[in-house]
Amino acid sequence: MTKEQLVDKIAAHTGATKKSTDAFLNSFLHVVKQQVKKGEKIALMNFGTFEQIEKPERExxxxxxxxxxxIPxxxxxxxxxxKAFLD
Structure with missing residues (x-):
């Protein structure tokens, strides 16, 4: 599924316009990226958790x-x- 298809489905489900849905989705993704880059953990109930981890140097x-x-x-x-997402 592409982002455009996702926006269409969310807009149809919520009754919001595609333009406002696209703006919301872009804002959501921007905030998640910025917070994860800062090292913050983002936990979304019944969906999952985004977090930044450090992979150690390896051969x-x-x-x-x-x-x-x-490899640095x-x-x-x-x-x-x-787990709730998988059920």
Whole structure:
């Protein structure tokens, strides 16, 4: 499903206009991104949790030449789905 299709479905379900639904969805995504970047955990009941985690530095290898390399530490976003969502 694309974002446009999601906006259409939400607008039909709520009776709101597509324009206001799109604006709300864009605002929601912007706020979630900003808060997760700040290190805040976003928990949405019956849906899931977004949080930023730090992956430690690790060893790897370049498959082209089989030389070992060090993969640097980095921050990634993790989403954990709620148990209620799966039921």
């Amino acid at each position: 790897g290898y370049n498959p082209a030449d089989r030389k070992h390399i060090t 530490a980095k921050k990634v976003v993790k989403f954990k789905v709620s």
